[in-house]
Amino acid sequence: MDSKTNKMIKVSVIDRKGEEHDLEAPTDMNMNLMELCKAYELPVKGTCGGMAMCASCHCYVESAHDLNEASEDEEDMLDQAFFVEDNSRLGCQIFLTDDLDGLKIRLAEESE
Amino acid sequence: MIKTDIIIIGAGPCGLFTVFEAGLLKLKCHLIDSLPIPGGQCAEIYPKKPIYDIPGYPSILAGELVDNLMEQIEPFQPGFTLGETVDKVEKLEDGNFLVVTNRGKEHTAPVVAIAGGLGVFEPRKPPIGNIRDFEDKGIDYIVKDPEKFRDKKVVLSGGGDSALDWALFLADGGATEVSLVHRRSSFRGHPDSVDKVMQMAADGKINLITDAEVIGLNGGDHLEELIIRRKEKGEIKVTIDYWLPLFGLSPSLGPIADWGLNITKNSIEVDTFDYSTNVPGIYAIGDINTYPGKLKLILCGFHEATLMVQSAFKTVYPDKRLSFKYTTVMGGISGFEDK
Numbered sequence: 001m002d003s004k005t006n007k008m009i010k011v012s013v014i015d016r017k018g019e020e021h022d023l024e025a026p027t028d029m030n031m032n033l034m035e036l037c038k039a040y041e042l043p044v045k046g047t048c049g050g051m052a053m054c055a056s057c058h059c060y061v062e063s064a065h066d067l068n069e070a071s072e073d074e075e076d077m078l079d080q081a082f083f084v085e086d087n088s089r090l091g092c093q094i095f096l097t098d099d100l101d102g103l104k105i106r107l108a109e110e111s112e
Numbered sequence: 113m114i115k116t117d118i119i120i121i122g123a124g125p126c127g128l129f130t131v132f133e134a135g136l137l138k139l140k141c142h143l144i145d146s147l148p149i150p151g152g153q154c155a156e157i158y159p160k161k162p163i164y165d166i167p168g169y170p171s172i173l174a175g176e177l178v179d180n181l182m183e184q185i186e187p188f189q190p191g192f193t194l195g196e197t198v199d200k201v202e203k204l205e206d207g208n209f210l211v212v213t214n215r216g217k218e219h220t221a222p223v224v225a226i227a228g229g230l231g232v233f234e235p236r237k238p239p240i241g242n243i244r245d246f247e248d249k250g251i252d253y254i255v256k257d258p259e260k261f262r263d264k265k266v267v268l269s270g271g272g273d274s275a276l277d278w279a280l281f282l283a284d285g286g287a288t289e290v291s292l293v294h295r296r297s298s299f300r301g302h303p304d305s306v307d308k309v310m311q312m313a314a315d316g317k318i319n320l321i322t323d324a325e326v327i328g329l330n331g332g333d334h335l336e337e338l339i340i341r342r343k344e345k346g347e348i349k350v351t352i353d354y355w356l357p358l359f360g361l362s363p364s365l366g367p368i369a370d371w372g373l374n375i376t377k378n379s380i381e382v383d384t385f386d387y388s389t390n391v392p393g394i395y396a397i398g399d400i401n402t403y404p405g406k407l408k409l410i411l412c413g414f415h416e417a418t419l420m421v422q423s424a425f426k427t428v429y430p431d432k433r434l435s436f437k438y439t440t441v442m443g444g445i446s447g448f449e450d451k
Binding site (some may be wrong): 047048049051053054055056072075076078079080081082083084109110111 | 114157158161230236237238239270271272280294295300325327359362363408
């Protein structure tokens with residue numbers, strides 16, 4: 001097997017109870033953070049399927065990684081989320097790439 | 113009382129296509145949806161998004177798919193109850209189901225098909241601990257009667273069109289004081305509305321509180337005070353009569369959970385033989401159901417609807433034999449006679 005198809009990074013996710021989960025994420029599957037959380041059965045709904053059209057994957061980026069900037073669509077959707085901070089992002093808009101190894105995020109409170 | 117063969121709860125793509133497949137078997141349908149328009153998520157969340165996995169369409173906008181489905185089912189004259197949420201599904205002594213909406217509208221049929229997708233779209237509620245204490249006691253998520261705010265101090269939250277439009281309306285419409293709280297300084301609403309709000313803020317008619325968020329509520333029998341946290345400028349307390357948090361809609365399972373159906377992880381368990389639930393006569397199709405191997409895809413929902421109506425036919429006409437026919441040999445779709 002080609003070594004490139006085996007690329008994995010480590011991502012740490014703190015759930016809403018404060019528990020930290022160490023996840024392994026492939027970087028060659030065009031996967032985003034929301035999908036990764038769902039794959040590990042963490043409590044992320046991903047209602048809209050990753051279109052930045054709900055805010056159920058709202059999270060805070062707690063490590064100092066240089067992420068792609070939020071699009072206008074993502075900012076618009078964050079307007080409908082709660083307790084939005086400077087480090088708020090939608091998980092579905094964070095694509096897992098090699099340079100995100102060691103990424104640490106915290107899940108935001110869900111709205112009702 | 114509306115009488116039909118199949119009551120379809122949910123008018124998304126899957127519910128709409130059910131009308132077609134049922135129609136081919138001469139079964140009549142009536143659709144009920146909490147949204148004021150047919151189309152479900154396709155209409156409410158992403159009408160302008162292209163979908164690439166509808167067989168035969170390399171690409172189709174979700175809104176166009178809904179329009180096409182409406183055209184396809186037109187010969188079968190489905191009934192619609194829109195803008196109403198089903199509260200109650202009850203089996204009557206004669207074997208039919210009684211389906212009642214939140215506005216008391218009654219429907220009856222031998223078969224109920226739940227095509228409820230993600231559930232009911234409801235206003236998104238801020239996760240503030242005591243928010244429920246003040247619902248309808250100072251907090252409204254939807255503006256039903258703007259007259260209620262005359263001579264009152266009103267704070268709106270949100271950055272979209274509904275927050276902007278209602279802020280403008282109330283500032284012109286006799287509220288004593290109108291404040292708009294938003295988490296950042298730019299707004300995503302229609303540019304015209306944004307300009308007007310900015311102008312009214314400059315004129316002192318709207319109190320614009322940006323880079324801010326409501327984080328706490330105080331009051332007794334009625335909401336009296338908001339705690340607003342401003343970025344870098346600290347918290348303020350604002351005395352008010354009404355708070356309107358306008359943060360759009362989000363889906364929840366709602367009353368479906370109370371109908372005696374087997375539910376796992378917000379989805380209804382079904383038998384893949386005919387998508388029947390544990391309650392004879394009630395079926396569940398599309399995104400709302402679950403079974404081993406389930407994929408939430410529109411095309412899978414179409415398949416489920418097609419198999420489901422075969423079984424529904426036997427429930428409606430236990431003594432009739434059914435022979436399957438291709439649409440290609442029917443020489444055109446013959447719908448129902450005009451009412």
